[in-house]
Amino acid sequence: MQYETVGRDVGRIVQVVSLMAFLSIPVALINGEFYAVPAFAVSGALMLAIGVALARTFIDAPDPGKRHGMLIAATAWGVIGVLGSFPFLLIAWTITLDPFPAWLNTPGITETTAAFRLPLNGIFESMSGFTGTGLTMAADEEALPRSLHWWRSFIEWVGGVGVIVLTVAILARPGSGSLTLYESEARSRKIHPSIVSTVREIWKLYLGFTLAGIALFVVAGMPTWDAINHAMTAIATGGFSVRAESIGYYGKPLIEYAVIPVMVAGSIAFPIHYLILKGEIRNIYADLQTRWVLGWFALGGIALTAVLLLNQQYEAIEPTFRTALFQFVSATSNAGFGTTTIGNGTERAWTTGATLLVCLGMLTGPAAGSTGGGLKLIRVATLIKGTLWQIQSVFVPASAIRRLELGDRTLDEEQIHREFTEAAIVLILWLAFLALGIAVFLWALAPDYPLEYIVFEVMSAQSTVGLDAGITGPEMPTVPKTMLIFNMWVGRLEIIPIAVLLSAVLRNGDR
Template sequence: MTRRRTVRGVPADLATILRDVGALVLMQAGLMALSVAVAGVFRELYVALAFLLAGGVTALVGAVTRKLFAEAPNPQMKHGMVIAAGGWFATAAFGSLPFVFAAYLVPPDVMATFVPAGAEYGQSSLRYFRNPLHAFFESMSGWTGSGLTMAVHEPSLPHAIQWWRSLIQWVGGVGVIVLTTAILARPGSGSYTLYQAETREERIHPSIVHTVQTVWKIFVGYTAFAVAALFVAIYLSEPLSPGTAFWHALNHAMTGLSTGGFSVTDNSITSYDSTLVETVLLPIMTLGAIAFPIHYLMLTERDPRALFEDVQTKWLFVLFGLGAVALTAQNLVTPQFGDAFLGRGDAFRDSTFQFVSALTCTGFQSAPIGRWSAGGKLIVSFAMTLGGAAGSTVGGIKIIRGYTIGKGITWQFSRVFLPSSAVVNVEIGDRLLDREGMEREFSEAAIVSMLWLIILFVSSLVLVNVAGPSFTYADALFEVASAQGNVGLSSGITGPEMPVVAESMFLLNMWIGRLEIIPILVFLRSALYGLDP
């Protein structure tokens, strides 16, 4: 009988997982330390203390775990998927600590000062985070780039909490595991295993660490561009001071480019009611939905053909056009159109922005979608379910899977009319697949998509039975598609008063949506039976 290897009395497989999850937790402590400085800038001393305590707890757990199991073996693929799933869960759990600590440490009289002058509401939304489930929900929504929120009035949150929400979406958009491999991983240390398990297959360089570093350079550059463009648009559109306009631009640039969708205004982008702001946000959201290798080719080779030769990018723009037209037509024939669009009568503007926001999985809201017809909600639900390009910051099933399934069905039909000896190759983007390759690609795309849709429909059936009589099945399907697609658009169901069953289910939906199901299934199977075959 072979004796299993252990590290400090813990099975080697578990030690590997705990060590690498500890690295993710430790990384988050650094982000909390940065947020202490932000709280200090705005003189939010109680909130600074909350981040300091949260960072201390997080750093202690992460550092101890890494040190205890430093000698654990490098991860294999079976470890990578469990680390990815467990890492995202642990990151969301520890990321909730600043919300909880701030909600309890800030005195009521100080909390009242966070409410903007002249606001119709009198209490800060920070109080909702005294409920640990709400805090965990907000953190999971942030790290997964979902954007659904328990903060009813975002302007009533402390600046440092607003920053924390935007920061975790910005980091989570590219991937907390990707960031950690860039900073902490050494060549040959199994970093590709973690990168691959986090569902990102595209490589820019042969070295995965260099790939990740390049991704982050592009991301930071785009963020700077987005902040500048949004600052100009917001300052010209709103009677805000330069400092406030910059704060809005910074946060919306971070959450727009990462396709996360958290906002610092009361009604997301609706608060601006500005065509200019919405127009500037359209390319920012689109940048986040295009695969990063395409950005790299565009920036290094300066060849615009790279953008239009990529199958996912081509279909992204085709779907933008078709979806905007379909949604506009649907909203124009809706009897309640005038009420739903607050009398502005701008169907094309709102329909275009909302469809792009949904397909890119950003979740910025420019219209009262809760008042839209069931048909309009279903069109947006389709966009949230599909999502943008694989290799970008988006959620959803991904365009490449939809394209592969369509090609696979056509390929299967064509084989019926050909002799069994015929060789039929299939072109997927720039790849030419033989029969074995096509069957493998088609099966993977079909299985993931089928599981995704099964969970979507089961969850929507649960939600429609607990959400209350004022919500229809279209509302329930819309809300689940938003949570599982990591989008953040809402028909009005999500909030601190929602049923605990629904809130807990959405935590699972967001977690599943971020990691595309398979790593979650491997995680659950490993928790029950271990990692042995």
């Protein structure tokens, strides 16, 4: 096992992430939060030193192969989840040791940021941000300093498209190593023959959608600062908000309807966005994943509307439909914004049926190649079509040559078996890690919370959604909090890289 390759490339990724801390310094200055400047500077310097040390130590390591790519992805996402906690920790302790800045900012800032003096809470917030989850340790998000509002949105924005994709765009040169790293973040479709050109095109599209989202939210009536942060986390399908009540804070239907298309945009694969913007509009319905995404959003929104109407959850049809559509799209896109209360921890708000329907949306997730998590609809399509194909094979002569249409691809029997097996393995491992998380929660928290809310909370973390049922918070015990960090890490990388890393560690330990 060439750990030198892993160490070198993880070091390069950490160097790129360190730039994010330095780029956050102007935000602190513009907002007059001068106490945050040293925290960002020290955080950036520490990350840069770690990254340079790793990259230089293993500078002569060979290019990564497929196995290395998975090890690099799993290790890098774990490392940046820890290192990204530095600004939370340092800003929290700066405010604690010198309360003067708190007098110049939002009331309650000292109490809210105090949670991040505990390193585990900062790691939780950082992992939640980089993985695009959105679960938070902030008891009152509005009371956070703008410097931390920005850091949370920034790491979620970068994490949405992928820190490895960012690294390839900035540092990598054309070659097989770049392709391996690109594919390690569960991406396979390219826009251009060159992988570096592909990732740079993705970033252009991503920035364009972000700017369009900011403009849309401002026109809909959202304050500029809120619009900037929410556009970044909406296209990243992340869900961090600058408001404790998320999008529900505004109480404006126009804003709620404006957020939906940005969440939808984050759910569609970027190569498809590229083709659509080039004028190939037919991809909206011709592309299998895009067709399934839009259809699933519509079907799920209607089904959830019916459930909420039957439960008489809300007073009128339009608010019920708006709430149902928003929450289902938010859950399935993995955006994690909220407009209503799904659960209050020990007290039920939504019924079991409505809660589990949202869980189903979180499980499937959006398209592969988007910013969302979950199983991905292409795997769901592969499992459904592959199962039907297996059943139909009973009625077909053994000598028959069979094919399976999967979107614009025609698969032969060998390809069908390979892709069906891969999708089934991911599903089994995904459910196994989900069951582990639920078991830990039941051990640590039951019978204080309803079972469906425990399932909801773990599902939200592992699908990198960020909706909560009132369980997650700074007062959560250490064991389930740590478990959610693990679930977020596993969910962002879609299981296989984590399984490869764990296997490599266990094999090395047996020697």
